[in-house]
Amino acid sequence: xxxxxxxxxxxxxxxxxxxxxxxxxxxxxxxxxxxxxxxxxxxxxxxxxxxxxxxxxxxxxxxxxxxxxxxxxxxxxxxxxxxxxxxxxxxxxxxxxxxxxxxxxxxxxxxxxxxxxxxxxxxxxxxxxxxxxxxxxxxxxxxxxxxxxxxxxxxxxxxxxxxxxxxxxxxxxxxxxxxxxxxxxxxxxxxxxxxxxxxxxxxxxxxxxxxxxxxxxx
Amino acid sequence: xxxxxxxxxxxxxxxxxxxxxxxxxxxxxxxxxxxxxxxxxxxxxxxxxxxxxxxxxxxxxxxxxxxxxxxxxxxxxxxxxxxxxxxxxxxxxxxxxxxxxxxxxxxxxxxxxxxxxxxxxxxxxxxxxxxxxxxxxxxxxxxxxxxxxxxxxxxxxxxxxxxxxxxxxxxxxxxxxxxxxxxxxxxxxxxxx
Numbered sequence: 001x002x003x004x005x006x007x008x009x010x011x012x013x014x015x016x017x018x019x020x021x022x023x024x025x026x027x028x029x030x031x032x033x034x035x036x037x038x039x040x041x042x043x044x045x046x047x048x049x050x051x052x053x054x055x056x057x058x059x060x061x062x063x064x065x066x067x068x069x070x071x072x073x074x075x076x077x078x079x080x081x082x083x084x085x086x087x088x089x090x091x092x093x094x095x096x097x098x099x100x101x102x103x104x105x106x107x108x109x110x111x112x113x114x115x116x117x118x119x120x121x122x123x124x125x126x127x128x129x130x131x132x133x134x135x136x137x138x139x140x141x142x143x144x145x146x147x148x149x150x151x152x153x154x155x156x157x158x159x160x161x162x163x164x165x166x167x168x169x170x171x172x173x174x175x176x177x178x179x180x181x182x183x184x185x186x187x188x189x190x191x192x193x194x195x196x197x198x199x200x201x202x203x204x205x206x207x208x209x210x211x212x213x214x215x216x217x218x
Numbered sequence: 219x220x221x222x223x224x225x226x227x228x229x230x231x232x233x234x235x236x237x238x239x240x241x242x243x244x245x246x247x248x249x250x251x252x253x254x255x256x257x258x259x260x261x262x263x264x265x266x267x268x269x270x271x272x273x274x275x276x277x278x279x280x281x282x283x284x285x286x287x288x289x290x291x292x293x294x295x296x297x298x299x300x301x302x303x304x305x306x307x308x309x310x311x312x313x314x315x316x317x318x319x320x321x322x323x324x325x326x327x328x329x330x331x332x333x334x335x336x337x338x339x340x341x342x343x344x345x346x347x348x349x350x351x352x353x354x355x356x357x358x359x360x361x362x363x364x365x366x367x368x369x370x371x372x373x374x375x376x377x378x379x380x381x382x383x384x385x386x387x388x389x390x391x392x393x394x395x396x397x398x399x400x401x402x403x404x405x406x407x408x409x410x411x
Contacts, residue, residue, distance in 0.1 A: 015301035033315040
């Protein structure tokens, strides 16, 4: 009886000590999964996901507390990348947190109207607005993430969101993919006939490019 | 040498732990939805099975038998397995946090994977020596990994297949497993182990 107790107790003690040392040896610094998710997020720090920035959102995803579809600036691509990383099914963007932006946007301050109130400087999550009290403000375009957080605090509505100008520096070849668009012919339906699916091929990327160029020119 | 080879062949194909002896079905159904996950689970189980097979052999023949405490067999084997699983969990958490998250509850559940305890107990029952125990554990684990990967590959294709509503999900999974078990019956009688 005593021998049995000693044997089991001894075994438990030996394994316990071994596991204790293993815990120290295999100690995980921080949360590596949160790091990996954080890398996939767009780092706009916009807070539209209801978390105070990208890092807290990544930590919440890693813990399983937040859904993966709460990041409007990242859009479909980010959701897909996170889903791949975590091995879950991708899902459509949650509309509660905002609409996905097709075009990358940046803010621009109308410098004639700006009264130098500094309210937008305090709102900017990435510190891309330069200016001082009673002095005109301006935006560092390369730093702006297009999060729109500076719009609500502006008392004179002098900030507008513009699509990113297509310039030799950021122009890229359009993707070769052509997306089939299936449209049901509505006219056929009125006459009580079977709706005819019409398949059109549209080069989405090309259209986006021209739209951007038109918007930039106007 | 031939004998050792026969142990491997026997445990991987002929008396496959999952499909012939129906041990370890919980992770077989649970984590076989994705190929990568199934592979990760297979590797983790391989590690645990081989190590626990050897360790429980050592505990049994150098601790329990000399002290005439064979009736503590199951208890001490569970202790060994739990410790090794705990160690594996820490190692995986450090090496691959993604795999750690994906395997989730199934990782600590390797402790209660009946294949692991089954191998340890069968080693005693068949009075294997040290090398035989190690090979038996490794063969069982390789067999487990093999059917996990095969099954996960089939299930990935099933996910895209047009399956009648009553059979969707686990139902078709179980039917597939049954068909695989039938196919593995083709090996029966090849080797004794």
